Amino acid sequence: MFRKLHEPEGAITVYVDGIAASAEPGESIAAVLLRAAPHWSRTTPVTQSKRAPYCMMGVCFECLAIVDGIASVQTCLTLVRDGMRIERQHGKRSLSA
Amino acid sequence: MQSDAIVIGAGTVGAAVAYGLARRGLSVLVLDGDDGDYRAARANFGLVWLQGKGMNMPAYQQLTRRSVDLWPEFDAELSALTGIDLQYEHDGGLAFCFGEDGFEQRRLHLQRLHNQLGSEDPDHEMLDRGTLEKLAPKVRFGADVSGASFGRRDGHANPLKLLAALHAGILRHGGVLRSHSAVDKIVPGTQGFTIEIQGGDRFSATRLVIAAGLGSATLAEQVGLHVPLRPQRGQVLVTERVDPLLPLPASGLRQTREGTLMIGATQEETGFNTTTTSEAAAHLGHKTVRLVPALAELTLVRHWAGLRVMTPDSYPVYVQSPTYPGAFVTLCHSGVTLASTHATVIPDAIIAGRLPSILDPFHHRRFDVPKAA
Numbered sequence: 001m002f003r004k005l006h007e008p009e010g011a012i013t014v015y016v017d018g019i020a021a022s023a024e025p026g027e028s029i030a031a032v033l034l035r036a037a038p039h040w041s042r043t044t045p046v047t048q049s050k051r052a053p054y055c056m057m058g059v060c061f062e063c064l065a066i067v068d069g070i071a072s073v074q075t076c077l078t079l080v081r082d083g084m085r086i087e088r089q090h091g092k093r094s095l096s097a
Numbered sequence: 098m099q100s101d102a103i104v105i106g107a108g109t110v111g112a113a114v115a116y117g118l119a120r121r122g123l124s125v126l127v128l129d130g131d132d133g134d135y136r137a138a139r140a141n142f143g144l145v146w147l148q149g150k151g152m153n154m155p156a157y158q159q160l161t162r163r164s165v166d167l168w169p170e171f172d173a174e175l176s177a178l179t180g181i182d183l184q185y186e187h188d189g190g191l192a193f194c195f196g197e198d199g200f201e202q203r204r205l206h207l208q209r210l211h212n213q214l215g216s217e218d219p220d221h222e223m224l225d226r227g228t229l230e231k232l233a234p235k236v237r238f239g240a241d242v243s244g245a246s247f248g249r250r251d252g253h254a255n256p257l258k259l260l261a262a263l264h265a266g267i268l269r270h271g272g273v274l275r276s277h278s279a280v281d282k283i284v285p286g287t288q289g290f291t292i293e294i295q296g297g298d299r300f301s302a303t304r305l306v307i308a309a310g311l312g313s314a315t316l317a318e319q320v321g322l323h324v325p326l327r328p329q330r331g332q333v334l335v336t337e338r339v340d341p342l343l344p345l346p347a348s349g350l351r352q353t354r355e356g357t358l359m360i361g362a363t364q365e366e367t368g369f370n371t372t373t374t375s376e377a378a379a380h381l382g383h384k385t386v387r388l389v390p391a392l393a394e395l396t397l398v399r400h401w402a403g404l405r406v407m408t409p410d411s412y413p414v415y416v417q418s419p420t421y422p423g424a425f426v427t428l429c430h431s432g433v434t435l436a437s438t439h440a441t442v443i444p445d446a447i448i449a450g451r452l453p454s455i456l457d458p459f460h461h462r463r464f465d466v467p468k469a470a
Contacts, residue, residue, distance in 0.1 A: 045338035046355050061398075072337050072396050092356045094340040095235075095391050 002034045012082035029075035029086055030056060030063040041065050041075070045092040065089050100126040100273075102447065103292055103302040105280050105316060108138035109256065109432035110439055111308030112263035116175075117444030118306075119270035126300055127267060128278040128292065135311050135328065135371065138432060140403020141256035142333060142361045143353075144346060145185070145434050148221050148248030149192060149206065155213045156458035157412045160438065162220070165250045167437035172254070175440075179265040183254045184354040190251025191229075191347040193242055193388055200225075200243040207246055221248045235342050239387050245347070253346040255353065256433050263436070280309070283319040285421040290320075304447055305424040310406045311369075313428055321420035324428065324461045328369055328404035331362035332377040334385075335399035336392070350385060358395065360385050364405075371402045405430040408464070415443065415459040417452055425452075426461075 008024035015021070016036045023032045030053035033041040040050035042064050053063035056076045066087040067073040071094075075086070100123075104115040107129035119125045147165050151158035165187075172185040194200040204223050211219050224232065225244045232247075267274055275294075282293040289303035307316045314326045338356030346352070351359050363377045378400055386393045406428055408414055413429035425447055429435055446452045 070394070092338050092340045093395075095342055095394065 001037075001039045002031075004035070012080065014080050014082070014084040014086055016086045017088055018085075023080040025080070027080055028056070029065065029067060029073075029078050029080055029084070032080060033063065033065065033075060033086070040088075042089040043091055048091055098126065098300045100124045100300065100302040102126070102304040102306065103128060103290065103300055104306040104308060105292070106130075106307070106309035106313070107264065107274060107276070108136060108308065108310055109141065109260055109263070109436060110138075110310070110427055110429060111306065112138075112260060112267065113432070113436040113439035114306050114308055114427055114443050114447070115272055116263045116266045116270070117440035118447065119267050119272035120440070121444055121448060123304075123448070125267065125270075125272040126302065127272060127274045128280055128294060128300070129274065129276045130279040130309070130312065131277055134279070135369065135404045137310055137403050137406055137430065138260050139257065140331065140333065140401055141433055142331075142359060143253050143256040143351065143433060144190065144348070145187065145252045145254055146190060146248070146348070146431075147250045147434075148190065148246060149210070149348065150431075151210060151213075151412075152206075153213070154410070154412050154458065155215070156455070158210060158214050159455070160413075160459075161431070161434060162250065163442075164435045164438040165252070167441060168252070168254075171437035171440055175262050175266055178269055179262045181258055181262040181265060183258045183262055185252065185254040186346070187250070187252030189247055189249045189345055190253070191224075191245040191247055191345050193229075193238075193245045193347055193350075195241050195387070196243055203246050220250050221246050223247075233344055235344075236389055237391060239390050242388060247345075251346065253351050254433060259433060259436060263440075279312075280316060283316060283424075285320060285424070289423060290421070303423060306447060307424070307426045308428070310428070311404060313406075313426060317426045320418040320424040320426075322416060322418050322424075322426055322461070324414055324416075324426055325409055325464055326428065327366075327407050329407040329430075330365040330367045330370065330402055331405055332365075332373055332381065332400065332402045333362050334360040334378060334381050334397055335401075336360070336395040337398050339395065350388065357398075358392070369404065371404060373400045373402045377402075408461070410463070413459050414461045415446075415452055415456045416461055417450075422450065 011022045040052045051062045054060045058077045063075045064072045104127045115127045278294045284291040290305045291301045317324045336358040343352040418424040
Protein backbone atom coordinates (compact mmCIF):
# COMPACT_ATOMS: atom_id res chain seq x y z
CA MET A 1 0.00 0.00 0.00
CA PHE A 2 2.72 2.46 1.07
CA ARG A 3 6.46 2.30 0.55
CA LYS A 4 9.41 4.47 1.48
CA LEU A 5 10.50 6.93 -1.22
CA HIS A 6 14.08 6.74 -0.06
CA GLU A 7 16.43 4.18 1.42
CA PRO A 8 16.61 5.15 5.10
CA GLU A 9 20.02 5.58 6.66
CA GLY A 10 20.71 3.59 9.79
CA ALA A 11 17.55 1.51 9.42
CA ILE A 12 16.41 -0.34 12.52
CA THR A 13 14.28 -3.45 12.89
CA VAL A 14 10.92 -3.71 14.61
CA TYR A 15 8.61 -6.71 14.75
CA VAL A 16 4.98 -6.60 13.64
CA ASP A 17 3.19 -9.69 14.93
CA GLY A 18 6.61 -11.28 15.11
CA ILE A 19 7.64 -10.48 11.53
CA ALA A 20 10.70 -8.27 11.15
CA ALA A 21 10.10 -4.90 9.45
CA SER A 22 12.58 -2.21 8.56
CA ALA A 23 12.00 1.21 10.09
CA GLU A 24 13.68 4.59 9.96
CA PRO A 25 14.74 6.21 13.21
CA GLY A 26 12.39 9.14 13.91
CA GLU A 27 9.35 7.75 12.14
CA SER A 28 6.15 6.69 13.86
CA ILE A 29 5.03 3.12 14.44
CA ALA A 30 1.92 3.95 12.38
CA ALA A 31 4.11 4.65 9.35
CA VAL A 32 5.57 1.17 9.69
CA LEU A 33 2.11 -0.37 10.04
CA LEU A 34 0.97 1.30 6.81
CA ARG A 35 3.83 -0.39 4.95
CA ALA A 36 3.29 -3.82 6.50
CA ALA A 37 0.84 -6.17 4.75
CA PRO A 38 -2.07 -6.74 5.28
CA HIS A 39 -2.06 -2.98 6.06
CA TRP A 40 -4.89 -2.97 8.57
CA SER A 41 -3.68 -2.84 12.12
CA ARG A 42 -6.62 -3.42 14.43
CA THR A 43 -10.27 -4.43 14.57
CA THR A 44 -12.88 -2.35 16.36
CA PRO A 45 -14.15 -3.36 19.81
CA VAL A 46 -17.83 -3.60 18.92
CA THR A 47 -18.20 -4.65 15.26
CA GLN A 48 -14.71 -6.10 14.70
CA SER A 49 -14.27 -4.12 11.47
CA LYS A 50 -10.72 -3.63 10.24
CA ARG A 51 -8.95 -0.30 10.73
CA ALA A 52 -5.64 1.24 9.73
CA PRO A 53 -3.81 4.43 10.75
CA TYR A 54 -5.73 7.38 9.35
CA CYS A 55 -5.27 10.87 10.73
CA MET A 56 -1.60 10.40 11.67
CA MET A 57 -1.90 13.23 14.19
CA GLY A 58 -3.41 11.72 17.32
CA VAL A 59 -7.11 12.50 16.97
CA CYS A 60 -8.83 9.55 15.27
CA PHE A 61 -7.59 6.66 17.44
CA GLU A 62 -7.70 4.29 14.45
CA CYS A 63 -4.01 3.35 14.74
CA LEU A 64 -4.16 1.69 18.16
CA ALA A 65 -1.87 -1.29 18.60
CA ILE A 66 -0.14 -3.28 21.30
CA VAL A 67 3.41 -2.01 21.69
CA ASP A 68 5.86 -3.92 23.87
CA GLY A 69 2.92 -5.43 25.70
CA ILE A 70 1.00 -2.19 26.27
CA ALA A 71 -2.39 -2.15 24.53
CA SER A 72 -4.19 0.76 22.87
CA VAL A 73 -1.03 2.73 22.14
CA GLN A 74 -1.60 5.55 19.67
CA THR A 75 1.04 4.44 17.20
CA CYS A 76 0.99 7.65 15.15
CA LEU A 77 2.24 9.49 18.25
CA THR A 78 4.86 6.92 19.20
CA LEU A 79 8.26 6.70 17.52
CA VAL A 80 9.92 3.46 16.59
CA ARG A 81 12.75 1.98 18.63
CA ASP A 82 15.06 -0.80 17.57
CA GLY A 83 13.67 -4.21 18.49
CA MET A 84 10.21 -2.88 19.32
CA ARG A 85 7.47 -5.53 19.36
CA ILE A 86 4.24 -4.37 17.79
CA GLU A 87 1.09 -6.48 17.71
CA ARG A 88 -2.14 -5.86 15.84
CA GLN A 89 -4.95 -5.34 18.31
CA HIS A 90 -8.06 -7.48 17.86
CA GLY A 91 -11.38 -6.30 19.24
CA LYS A 92 -11.67 -5.18 22.81
CA ARG A 93 -8.61 -4.87 24.90
CA SER A 94 -8.34 -7.47 27.61
CA LEU A 95 -7.28 -6.34 31.06
CA SER A 96 -4.90 -8.50 32.99
CA ALA A 97 -6.82 -7.40 36.08
CA MET B 98 -51.81 25.26 18.02
CA GLN B 99 -53.95 23.52 20.63
CA SER B 100 -52.94 20.30 22.40
CA ASP B 101 -54.24 18.26 25.28
CA ALA B 102 -50.95 18.70 27.06
CA ILE B 103 -47.76 20.70 26.71
CA VAL B 104 -44.61 19.38 28.34
CA ILE B 105 -41.81 21.89 28.82
CA GLY B 106 -38.52 20.01 28.63
CA ALA B 107 -37.54 16.98 26.55
CA GLY B 108 -34.90 15.65 28.92
CA THR B 109 -35.29 12.25 30.52
CA VAL B 110 -38.01 13.45 32.91
CA GLY B 111 -40.08 15.53 30.46
CA ALA B 112 -39.74 12.96 27.68
CA ALA B 113 -40.88 10.12 29.98
CA VAL B 114 -43.97 12.07 31.09
CA ALA B 115 -44.73 13.12 27.52
CA TYR B 116 -44.31 9.55 26.27
CA GLY B 117 -46.74 8.32 28.93
CA LEU B 118 -49.28 11.01 28.09
CA ALA B 119 -49.06 10.34 24.35
CA ARG B 120 -49.33 6.60 24.94
CA ARG B 121 -52.55 7.27 26.84
CA GLY B 122 -54.00 8.96 23.79
CA LEU B 123 -53.48 12.63 24.57
CA SER B 124 -52.22 15.01 21.93
CA VAL B 125 -48.89 16.14 23.33
CA LEU B 126 -46.54 18.94 22.39
CA VAL B 127 -43.07 18.84 23.89
CA LEU B 128 -41.13 22.10 23.88
CA ASP B 129 -37.39 21.65 24.24
CA GLY B 130 -34.64 24.22 24.67
CA ASP B 131 -31.38 24.65 22.84
CA ASP B 132 -28.32 22.48 22.40
CA GLY B 133 -26.29 24.69 24.71
CA ASP B 134 -28.72 24.35 27.62
CA TYR B 135 -27.76 22.46 30.76
CA ARG B 136 -28.75 18.92 29.99
CA ALA B 137 -28.52 16.46 32.84
CA ALA B 138 -30.08 13.88 30.51
CA ARG B 139 -26.94 13.83 28.40
CA ALA B 140 -24.48 13.63 31.28
CA ASN B 141 -26.18 10.80 33.14
CA PHE B 142 -24.38 7.78 34.54
CA GLY B 143 -27.12 5.29 33.69
CA LEU B 144 -27.88 3.42 36.90
CA VAL B 145 -31.37 2.08 37.55
CA TRP B 146 -30.77 2.03 41.24
CA LEU B 147 -32.31 1.51 44.64
CA GLN B 148 -29.67 0.59 47.22
CA GLY B 149 -28.55 3.34 49.55
CA LYS B 150 -31.20 5.84 48.46
CA GLY B 151 -33.85 7.58 50.52
CA MET B 152 -32.35 8.23 53.95
CA ASN B 153 -35.00 9.85 56.16
CA MET B 154 -37.57 9.74 53.39
CA PRO B 155 -39.23 6.29 53.26
CA ALA B 156 -41.64 7.55 50.61
CA TYR B 157 -38.67 8.01 48.29
CA GLN B 158 -37.46 4.49 48.98
CA GLN B 159 -40.95 3.24 48.16
CA LEU B 160 -41.16 5.32 45.00
CA THR B 161 -37.72 4.19 43.84
CA ARG B 162 -38.49 0.56 44.64
CA ARG B 163 -41.73 0.73 42.72
CA SER B 164 -40.01 2.45 39.81
CA VAL B 165 -37.27 -0.16 39.66
CA ASP B 166 -39.95 -2.87 39.66
CA LEU B 167 -41.79 -1.15 36.80
CA TRP B 168 -38.63 -0.94 34.69
CA PRO B 169 -38.70 -4.38 33.02
CA GLU B 170 -42.16 -3.80 31.61
CA PHE B 171 -41.35 -0.20 30.73
CA ASP B 172 -38.17 -1.30 28.93
CA ALA B 173 -39.91 -4.12 27.07
CA GLU B 174 -42.70 -1.89 25.82
CA LEU B 175 -40.51 1.05 24.85
CA SER B 176 -37.90 -1.05 23.05
CA ALA B 177 -40.58 -3.05 21.19
CA LEU B 178 -42.28 0.17 20.09
CA THR B 179 -39.14 1.97 18.94
CA GLY B 180 -36.74 -0.83 18.04
CA ILE B 181 -34.14 0.80 20.29
CA ASP B 182 -32.29 -1.49 22.69
CA LEU B 183 -31.94 0.37 25.99
CA GLN B 184 -29.22 -2.09 27.09
CA TYR B 185 -31.13 -2.59 30.31
CA GLU B 186 -29.76 -5.17 32.72
CA HIS B 187 -31.15 -5.87 36.16
CA ASP B 188 -29.12 -8.61 37.75
CA GLY B 189 -28.33 -6.54 40.83
CA GLY B 190 -25.70 -3.97 41.67
CA LEU B 191 -22.76 -3.42 43.99
CA ALA B 192 -21.41 -0.69 46.22
CA PHE B 193 -17.79 -1.42 47.11
CA CYS B 194 -16.44 -0.92 50.64
CA PHE B 195 -12.92 -0.02 51.75
CA GLY B 196 -11.61 -1.27 55.08
CA GLU B 197 -13.54 -2.85 57.90
CA ASP B 198 -14.86 0.56 58.94
CA GLY B 199 -16.21 1.24 55.47
CA PHE B 200 -17.88 -2.15 55.39
CA GLU B 201 -19.50 -1.59 58.78
CA GLN B 202 -20.65 1.93 57.87
CA ARG B 203 -22.24 0.66 54.71
CA ARG B 204 -23.95 -2.16 56.58
CA LEU B 205 -25.36 0.27 59.16
CA HIS B 206 -26.49 2.73 56.49
CA LEU B 207 -28.43 0.07 54.60
CA GLN B 208 -29.80 -1.42 57.81
CA ARG B 209 -31.09 2.00 58.85
CA LEU B 210 -32.73 2.49 55.46
CA HIS B 211 -34.31 -0.92 55.74
CA ASN B 212 -35.63 -0.12 59.23
CA GLN B 213 -37.10 3.15 57.96
CA LEU B 214 -38.92 1.30 55.22
CA GLY B 215 -40.60 -1.13 57.60
CA SER B 216 -41.17 -4.83 57.64
CA GLU B 217 -40.46 -5.92 54.09
CA ASP B 218 -37.64 -8.29 53.18
CA PRO B 219 -34.31 -6.53 52.77
CA ASP B 220 -33.35 -5.64 49.18
CA HIS B 221 -29.66 -6.01 49.94
CA GLU B 222 -27.02 -8.17 51.51
CA MET B 223 -23.46 -7.52 52.56
CA LEU B 224 -20.83 -9.55 50.70
CA ASP B 225 -17.45 -10.13 52.33
CA ARG B 226 -14.34 -9.97 50.18
CA GLY B 227 -14.25 -13.69 49.46
CA THR B 228 -17.85 -13.71 48.26
CA LEU B 229 -17.23 -10.60 46.16
CA GLU B 230 -14.20 -12.22 44.51
CA LYS B 231 -16.28 -15.25 43.58
CA LEU B 232 -18.97 -13.00 42.14
CA ALA B 233 -16.45 -11.04 40.04
CA PRO B 234 -13.84 -13.66 39.12
CA LYS B 235 -12.13 -11.52 36.46
CA VAL B 236 -11.46 -8.64 38.83
CA ARG B 237 -8.41 -8.42 41.10
CA PHE B 238 -9.49 -6.04 43.83
CA GLY B 239 -7.17 -3.64 45.64
CA ALA B 240 -5.72 -4.62 48.99
CA ASP B 241 -8.09 -2.56 51.14
CA VAL B 242 -11.35 -3.57 49.44
CA SER B 243 -13.23 -5.27 52.26
CA GLY B 244 -16.35 -6.30 50.35
CA ALA B 245 -19.47 -4.78 48.91
CA SER B 246 -23.15 -4.38 49.45
CA PHE B 247 -25.25 -6.17 46.86
CA GLY B 248 -28.63 -4.71 45.93
CA ARG B 249 -30.75 -7.30 44.22
CA ARG B 250 -33.11 -4.77 42.62
CA ASP B 251 -30.34 -2.68 41.07
CA GLY B 252 -29.38 -2.48 37.44
CA HIS B 253 -28.32 -0.15 34.66
CA ALA B 254 -29.25 1.05 31.19
CA ASN B 255 -27.78 3.26 28.50
CA PRO B 256 -29.18 6.71 29.36
CA LEU B 257 -28.69 8.10 25.85
CA LYS B 258 -30.55 5.16 24.30
CA LEU B 259 -33.30 5.71 26.86
CA LEU B 260 -33.61 9.36 25.88
CA ALA B 261 -33.60 8.54 22.16
CA ALA B 262 -36.23 5.83 22.69
CA LEU B 263 -38.48 8.15 24.69
CA HIS B 264 -38.28 10.75 21.92
CA ALA B 265 -39.04 8.10 19.29
CA GLY B 266 -41.87 6.77 21.47
CA ILE B 267 -43.45 10.22 21.73
CA LEU B 268 -43.43 10.54 17.95
CA ARG B 269 -44.76 7.00 17.45
CA HIS B 270 -47.73 7.87 19.64
CA GLY B 271 -48.45 11.00 17.63
CA GLY B 272 -46.76 13.52 19.88
CA VAL B 273 -44.87 16.54 18.60
CA LEU B 274 -41.34 17.42 19.67
CA ARG B 275 -40.06 20.94 19.08
CA SER B 276 -36.45 21.84 19.74
CA HIS B 277 -35.04 25.38 19.95
CA SER B 278 -38.28 26.31 21.68
CA ALA B 279 -37.22 27.70 25.06
CA VAL B 280 -40.32 28.97 26.83
CA ASP B 281 -40.52 32.67 27.60
CA LYS B 282 -43.91 33.03 29.14
CA ILE B 283 -46.74 30.94 30.57
CA VAL B 284 -50.13 32.61 30.46
CA PRO B 285 -52.77 30.77 32.50
CA GLY B 286 -56.29 31.23 31.15
CA THR B 287 -59.74 29.92 31.98
CA GLN B 288 -59.48 26.97 29.58
CA GLY B 289 -55.85 26.06 30.15
CA PHE B 290 -52.54 27.61 29.33
CA THR B 291 -50.96 29.60 26.53
CA ILE B 292 -47.23 29.17 26.19
CA GLU B 293 -45.08 31.69 24.39
CA ILE B 294 -41.64 30.58 23.24
CA GLN B 295 -38.64 32.71 22.36
CA GLY B 296 -39.33 34.16 18.94
CA GLY B 297 -42.98 34.70 19.77
CA ASP B 298 -44.77 31.50 18.65
CA ARG B 299 -47.66 30.55 20.92
CA PHE B 300 -49.15 27.19 21.84
CA SER B 301 -52.11 26.27 24.00
CA ALA B 302 -53.07 23.24 26.04
CA THR B 303 -55.43 22.31 28.83
CA ARG B 304 -52.64 20.68 30.81
CA LEU B 305 -49.10 21.84 31.38
CA VAL B 306 -46.10 19.93 32.70
CA ILE B 307 -42.98 21.80 33.71
CA ALA B 308 -40.04 19.39 33.49
CA ALA B 309 -37.35 21.80 32.42
CA GLY B 310 -34.66 20.70 34.87
CA LEU B 311 -32.75 23.61 36.30
CA GLY B 312 -34.82 25.99 34.18
CA SER B 313 -37.97 24.92 36.01
CA ALA B 314 -37.81 27.31 38.97
CA THR B 315 -38.48 30.44 36.93
CA LEU B 316 -41.19 28.69 34.90
CA ALA B 317 -42.90 27.33 38.02
CA GLU B 318 -43.06 30.88 39.44
CA GLN B 319 -45.38 31.74 36.57
CA VAL B 320 -47.92 29.21 37.81
CA GLY B 321 -47.52 30.32 41.41
CA LEU B 322 -45.12 27.61 42.58
CA HIS B 323 -41.87 28.45 44.34
CA VAL B 324 -39.62 25.44 43.95
CA PRO B 325 -36.12 25.77 45.37
CA LEU B 326 -33.52 24.29 43.02
CA ARG B 327 -29.78 24.33 42.65
CA PRO B 328 -27.26 22.78 40.27
CA GLN B 329 -24.82 20.20 41.59
CA ARG B 330 -21.95 19.31 39.35
CA GLY B 331 -21.06 15.70 38.64
CA GLN B 332 -17.96 14.73 36.68
CA VAL B 333 -17.56 11.40 34.95
CA LEU B 334 -14.56 9.66 33.41
CA VAL B 335 -14.86 7.22 30.52
CA THR B 336 -12.28 4.62 29.54
CA GLU B 337 -11.57 2.84 26.30
CA ARG B 338 -13.55 -0.33 25.63
CA VAL B 339 -12.32 -3.51 27.24
CA ASP B 340 -13.41 -7.13 27.44
CA PRO B 341 -16.23 -7.76 29.92
CA LEU B 342 -14.74 -7.37 33.35
CA LEU B 343 -17.45 -6.33 35.79
CA PRO B 344 -20.38 -8.75 36.04
CA LEU B 345 -22.57 -6.11 37.69
CA PRO B 346 -22.82 -2.34 37.72
CA ALA B 347 -21.55 -0.62 40.84
CA SER B 348 -22.12 2.72 42.43
CA GLY B 349 -19.46 4.84 40.71
CA LEU B 350 -18.22 2.20 38.28
CA ARG B 351 -20.10 0.44 35.54
CA GLN B 352 -19.18 -1.29 32.31
CA THR B 353 -21.39 -0.58 29.35
CA ARG B 354 -22.55 -3.18 26.84
CA GLU B 355 -19.86 -1.95 24.42
CA GLY B 356 -17.14 -2.45 27.02
CA THR B 357 -16.54 1.12 28.15
CA LEU B 358 -15.96 1.66 31.85
CA MET B 359 -17.74 4.68 33.28
CA ILE B 360 -16.27 6.13 36.46
CA GLY B 361 -18.27 8.55 38.51
CA ALA B 362 -19.12 10.88 39.94
CA THR B 363 -18.26 13.97 41.88
CA GLN B 364 -20.79 16.01 43.85
CA GLU B 365 -19.72 19.64 43.69
CA GLU B 366 -21.48 22.85 44.63
CA THR B 367 -20.02 25.03 41.92
CA GLY B 368 -23.10 26.74 40.55
CA PHE B 369 -23.86 26.84 36.84
CA ASN B 370 -20.43 25.67 35.79
CA THR B 371 -19.94 22.64 33.55
CA THR B 372 -16.17 22.75 33.16
CA THR B 373 -14.20 19.63 34.00
CA THR B 374 -11.29 19.80 36.42
CA SER B 375 -8.05 17.88 36.70
CA GLU B 376 -8.64 17.64 40.49
CA ALA B 377 -11.83 15.65 39.84
CA ALA B 378 -10.10 13.45 37.28
CA ALA B 379 -7.34 12.72 39.79
CA HIS B 380 -9.83 12.01 42.57
CA LEU B 381 -11.96 9.68 40.44
CA GLY B 382 -8.90 7.97 38.99
CA HIS B 383 -7.33 7.45 42.40
CA LYS B 384 -10.54 6.03 43.84
CA THR B 385 -10.86 3.60 40.93
CA VAL B 386 -7.27 2.40 41.00
CA ARG B 387 -7.60 1.83 44.75
CA LEU B 388 -10.54 -0.40 43.91
CA VAL B 389 -9.01 -2.27 40.96
CA PRO B 390 -5.30 -1.44 40.52
CA ALA B 391 -5.08 -2.88 36.99
CA LEU B 392 -7.48 -0.20 35.74
CA ALA B 393 -4.52 2.18 35.88
CA GLU B 394 -3.41 0.66 32.55
CA LEU B 395 -6.53 1.84 30.77
CA THR B 396 -6.68 4.85 28.51
CA LEU B 397 -9.25 7.49 29.42
CA VAL B 398 -11.09 8.69 26.35
CA ARG B 399 -13.61 11.15 27.75
CA HIS B 400 -14.24 13.32 30.79
CA TRP B 401 -17.40 15.33 31.18
CA ALA B 402 -19.33 17.37 33.69
CA GLY B 403 -23.07 17.71 34.04
CA LEU B 404 -25.37 19.49 36.46
CA ARG B 405 -27.75 17.57 38.68
CA VAL B 406 -31.15 19.07 39.31
CA MET B 407 -31.05 19.30 43.10
CA THR B 408 -33.72 20.21 45.60
CA PRO B 409 -32.74 21.10 49.21
CA ASP B 410 -33.19 17.49 50.40
CA SER B 411 -32.18 15.98 47.03
CA TYR B 412 -35.55 14.25 46.62
CA PRO B 413 -38.02 14.87 43.77
CA VAL B 414 -40.75 17.45 43.56
CA TYR B 415 -44.13 16.46 42.14
CA VAL B 416 -46.78 19.13 42.57
CA GLN B 417 -49.85 20.57 40.93
CA SER B 418 -50.41 24.31 41.10
CA PRO B 419 -53.31 25.10 43.47
CA THR B 420 -53.71 28.49 41.81
CA TYR B 421 -53.75 27.11 38.27
CA PRO B 422 -54.95 23.50 38.34
CA GLY B 423 -53.73 21.52 35.36
CA ALA B 424 -50.19 22.86 35.74
CA PHE B 425 -47.75 20.31 37.17
CA VAL B 426 -44.09 20.44 38.08
CA THR B 427 -41.99 17.26 37.90
CA LEU B 428 -38.37 17.48 38.99
CA CYS B 429 -35.74 15.04 40.14
CA HIS B 430 -32.12 14.08 39.68
CA SER B 431 -32.73 10.35 39.20
CA GLY B 432 -34.45 10.60 35.86
CA VAL B 433 -33.30 7.20 34.63
CA THR B 434 -34.38 5.18 37.67
CA LEU B 435 -37.66 7.06 37.91
CA ALA B 436 -38.40 7.03 34.16
CA SER B 437 -40.76 4.07 34.53
CA THR B 438 -42.80 6.00 37.12
CA HIS B 439 -42.69 9.19 35.07
CA ALA B 440 -44.09 7.31 32.09
CA THR B 441 -46.97 5.71 34.02
CA VAL B 442 -47.93 7.01 37.47
CA ILE B 443 -47.36 10.67 36.64
CA PRO B 444 -49.29 10.71 33.32
CA ASP B 445 -52.19 8.90 35.01
CA ALA B 446 -52.21 11.59 37.70
CA ILE B 447 -52.03 14.41 35.17
CA ILE B 448 -54.97 12.97 33.25
CA ALA B 449 -56.92 12.45 36.49
CA GLY B 450 -56.11 16.02 37.50
CA ARG B 451 -54.91 14.87 40.87
CA LEU B 452 -51.60 13.50 42.17
CA PRO B 453 -52.05 10.23 44.09
CA SER B 454 -51.52 10.25 47.85
CA ILE B 455 -48.27 8.27 47.52
CA LEU B 456 -46.81 11.42 45.98
CA ASP B 457 -47.98 13.77 48.78
CA PRO B 458 -44.57 13.65 50.48
CA PHE B 459 -43.02 15.11 47.32
CA HIS B 460 -44.77 18.45 47.54
CA HIS B 461 -42.22 21.24 47.86
CA ARG B 462 -44.06 22.61 50.91
CA ARG B 463 -41.76 20.26 52.85
CA PHE B 464 -39.01 22.86 52.34
CA ASP B 465 -41.07 25.62 53.96
CA VAL B 466 -41.06 24.11 57.45
CA PRO B 467 -39.03 26.47 59.67
CA LYS B 468 -35.97 24.85 61.12
CA ALA B 469 -36.19 24.15 64.85
CA ALA B 470 -34.08 26.53 66.89
